[in-house]
Amino acid sequence: MKDEIKLTVDGQEVTAEPGKTLLEVARAIGKEIPTICFHEATTANALCRICVVEVEGMRVLQPACIVEAAQNMKIQTRSEKVVRARKTILEMLASTMDLSEAPEILRMMDEHGASHERFPDAERREVPVKDDNPMYIRDYSKCLLCWRCVQVCADDVQYTYALSFDGRGYETQIGTFFEKSIPETTCVLCGQCVGVCPTGALKPKREYLLEQGMSPQEISVLNTGRKKRTADKRR
């Protein structure tokens, strides 16, 4: 086919349709490239950089989730530079936030021999759980700033715009307008954000309460008894 792209992946010659990303090309030949921020239902931002690959002729490693296959490209998915970058990124993540509910990332760490304690004295992201609405909790100690929640709340899905970022750099955190509680924002509690969170930072409240040791019975009575049914008060 005339339009087909020919490229080399880890020494293997591969053909691909135009428009395919390096990630898609690799997966098609059974090569697994790790991803963290990438999600099928959100715009790819190539910000976690865990999916980087080495492209011959380019000094900077390229994110496979977004870079399209080009004619005669030669890429390596596990070169020394790539492996060092991946391992270090994972170690940096582990030194920053709570990965206990991100099994895929923990598995990546094992595969790459990454240490959880690489950075002594690291300032960790530790924030109290935000429990300010009836539907879901926000535990930003687990947030790795993948941007998915902000995006699905904005133009990727919901057009509701309840979430953005506070601060900058390492101090960045997901925030609301003037730190208002969720019910005071434009949030409609759709939970699209909960649905795309990779680390359990956003979690249904019911699941959270169960984890805290409440029983289903105790949870069910939480929001009853507040007011009686008052049908008989109608005139």
Added chain:
Amino acid sequence: MIKPDRIVTSTCPYCGVGCTLELHVKDNYIFKVTSPFDSPVNHGNLCVKGRFGYDYVYHPKRVTTPLIRKTPQKAGERAQAFDLSEWREVTWEEALDYVADRLVEIYQRDGSDALAVYCCAKATNEDNYLLQKMYRALFRTNNVDHCTRLCHAGSVVALQQAIGSSAMSNTASQVMLNDVFLVTGSNTTENHPIIALQMKDAVRQNGAKMIVVDPRRIELVDFAELWLPLKPGTNVPVFSAMAHVIVKENLINHEFIANRTEGFTDFIESLEKFTPEYAEEVSGVPAEDIRKAARLYANAKNGAIYWGMGISQLSHGTASALALIHLAFLTGHIGRDGTGLNPLRGQNNVQGASDMGAMPFHYPGYMRVDNDENASKWEQAWNIEPGGLSRKLGLTTTEILSHAHPGGVRALYIMGENPMMSEPNLNVTREHMQQLEFLVSQDIFINESGAFADVFLPATPFAEKDGTFSNTDRRVQRVRAAHPPKGQARPDWQIICDLAQRIESRLGSATAKWNYASPEEVLREMAGVNVDYAGITYERIDKVGLIYPVPDITHPGTPTLFKEEFPRGRGKFIPLDYVHIMEEPDDEYPFILTTGRVLEHWHGGTMTRNSVLDEAYPEARVDIHPADAEIHGIRNGDPVRVQSRRGEVVLRATVTEKTSVGVVFIPFHFAEAAANLLTNDALDPQAKIPEFKACAVQVFPARENDLANPEVVVLRGRY
């Protein structure tokens, strides 16, 4: 992190979008809901109800034991009993025998006309098919109906008349193929949230142009090219004026009209009076905007119309819907992908319940009951002697109640409905309910209607049964039990089969068949006569639902209808007149009340007020425009009394520009301020749908003490 014991794929029980749900179950408790991103219906997106609002299943007030009223209720003196202390817990044996005894007694004493049933737009296709079968086959009555009567009856009748169909012609996701689309009488953002997302995508990503025709400044207006804020009840002049413009400016699709329609000549004559200026006079919409809207829609490559209750819930709801149908006929925006006439069905299974014949004029598959050929087919299917099924058109829901007096309807069976919240003119509805001699409630909570009942039969919610729902796209999807029923609750279809057998043995009639091994057998029986479902099996819809008509086992389904012709052949133009709303505002009652819904709640509130959803929106509010509020001395949050000729409610006011001057809005979910106490039970003559969307009210300031729950306050920053 909790590891689920299993993840069960099912379909949402709330609205007509029919989102795919993944129920995460641990120790027979759903602790989380997700949705697969490859679901063709909702692509992994949910709303607050679907994602978090399933917890009513576990509410302590849920009834899971059969109950019989301790104090026998007498016709004319029937009272409500919400408290369990007024009920006796009994066995299924005792409960069902009692129901069978009483129903048979009344049937044998007063005949078919004395019995009636409300089927359930939330229950599965199998549940509904069996309940209408029971009443038709055993009690030979067509007094079978469900809440579609209060919803899209106007749309359905209009579509039947003009086209011969009763559903959306295309699918909601095809909005991505529209370059122009009209949304009218539908606050889609709050009532079909996922469809609204698709509409917004169409506008923002594809540059589609949306026209909103609605008295309220609904959230979609932020995305709209044009907003026509018409006075409630002026649909016919506004849409007819659009048609007038399309004809006068020669924007019609000559070919389509010539080949696919009839009655055009008479129709054009009837359009003469509907000039944009006339429409402006009666509706308040600027004539120029009507022209713009008409041109935009007519010049589109793929134009579509989506509508909701604002069209149907009027005393001229049928005419309103016809006015829309004419626009599609004039322009040919129907019968192709990315076009269509699309009434957005509200309930998760109202399309299915209607398909299953839970209606007074139709058997399953919209086969008219007063047609011998149709009746024969079902007589054969149900093992009934030829001529046995009634050819008489039955009563609709509102009529069933208004006939509840000696000599009329004596026994009513309600499956999963709440007429005491959803019927109009509730004070009169209450009187009707009190007149019943025998009332059965098959439900999951004792709601305002069930509180009147003699017997309560505990059924299962969606999470505890298997079956199918048919969504607004005509997509038939699987419902699966996440865990066994709580307590002694039983799936509706099983209750019905058990009861039907007991009735049959008392009547001594030949059995119409009630011993199904599974709900699938029920569907297959129905599909044996209803050709639309002929090719649907549980296996075929295991992963993804099929869009009917599915005429045979290999057919892939039919997203777009009417590509070649309409079911009645040609589309029929039907000349219209402007019929005023039945109760215009006057000096005594100067506001128009229009009713509707909010995102967080569902209809009568049986589910959502017993859910964490109630925390998100705990109290009723009336929307009033700032200009009106100022004149009446009302500030945001003040308690007010809203009064009509029929009743009154007290609730807090929300001063907002979301409503128009002279129009107030109350959602009808809240028992303590039930909007339907105020509404008018004037019916559309053909569809018999009440005029929920327009009646006359007055608004007075009230005192904090007058409120049912003064300490409860809504804290919201959204739609």
Added chain:
Amino acid sequence: MSEIDLAPLRTAIEAYIPLGRSGLLPALHAAQNVYGWISEPVATEISRSLGVPLVDVHGVIEFYSLFYNQPVGKQIIRVCTDQACALKDADGVLRQFCSHHGLEPGQTTRNLALTIEASPCLGLCEQAPAVLTTDGGQWTIGTGSSESNRPSSMVYGLIRSLTANCGNGITSLASYGNYPALAKALGMTPEEIVDEIKASGLVGRGGAAFPTGVKWEGAAKAPGTEKYVICNADESEPGTFKDRILLIDDPHRTIEGMLIAGYAIGASRGYIYIRAEYPYILPVLEHALNEARETNLLGENILGSGFSFGIELRLGAGAYICGEETALFESVEGKRGFPRVKPPFPTTHGLFGKPTVINNVETLCNVPLIISQGAAEYRRIGTEKSPGPKLFCVSGDVATPGLYEVPFGVTLRELLEMAGGVVDGKQLQAVLFGGAAGAFATSKHLDVKMTFEDLRAAGLPLGSGVVMVFDETRDMRDILKRLGHFFAHESCGKCYPCQIGTQRQKEILDRISAGRVLEGDLIRLQDVGWTMTDASLCGLGQTAASAVLSAMKLWPEIFGRIKAEG
């Protein structure tokens, strides 16, 4: 809280409402000029007026250091504590201000009269230590012992072609001349202009050194009629102050360069994006633009040629990352300054997604020169591979810090001699080349010619022309610590290598500068440094470790051995 009067706000932001989202930063600046900071009702009103979601207004305020959503003092004293000023006891200056007013750095007096802040580089490095004080719409610049509201321009060097008009106050249009190069350009075709720029060998002077002619060609060929020219005046690289001088003394040169670029690529609109830490340049530019408009050199049908071009000024708000071209676009578009992934490149998808040429001030100042002289004449100075004049920002431990214009090819030794050599007869320890995102040179490198090719061979980046000199007494650990703080403070937070890497780098450098080296710190820094260099999304992250990595080669003992406590 009493009701805030929003009437002055409405007046102040009225002009920005038609811009929609793109008017957000101007509106926030205007609001801050009225109220001193941005409160919730003010943010809400801006959100409503411009049609920007509330949370996005908040997110923008949170991103930029110079927008405040808490009350701040009417007067704000900003004391630069970056490298060049640190050499001149900036820490002491800060301490003095603080103790004088009874505040800690970052604090505000109770009566909201005054705030004192430590600041990243203010672009006054040759006059260190630098303090910028703002008070409502007024400002004062403090350098060493003097105060003024207009910084001096100390300009030296072997040639004075780019800086012909610099060092003597503002050059009016009359003195500059009615854009003779533009007049000549308008008689050429756009293709001819592009060819001339290509032939000149001009490459970008902001640090990336991309061939300017190729960039212009890309945008010229891109389809569409909506195209933009942007002058990147966000000069925030510590040690850099050349653009400051070019703009404040000779604004017309840059404007003329933009116009020629606009004509060459087919653009009719341009922006000058200038950092908010240069408030004193704003009135200069506004005046110059007005002069040009009044003389039919800007606006509709310029010089009767049919070519129309308008220029709008945009102010940054305290974010070094907004000097990165795609982050600059985001900032002009009214968003947080997150860089975009490239490709696509600005020449096809730039500002508002349209073809855009974005050039540094110095780059644009070369353009009238090239067009007037012709490429061949222009190439007669400099070297074959690095033609033309170059501006070097010399600061630190030299006798005569200042802006030096020399032809490419001059050696480092020669430049230092021009600058009077190391102060007080001390020995040279190191020279920071290229800025914070640069690398260290030592006396080994004194005879390296300052050209792109020679420096590259020596492993030194030309960057933005920073030459910061450190004598033998300087503790390089302290310099590295400040570099670490700078990048951690300026990282936008989008990509993980830089967001976390700059923080980890800072923590280790803090430890090292306090004398507390831990085992494995060298490897840690290398891993973090190389990860940032190899895998970051943009140039900030990719160069955040370059100075540190070069220091590791030169002075490994800093990183691997615990020094005796001193």
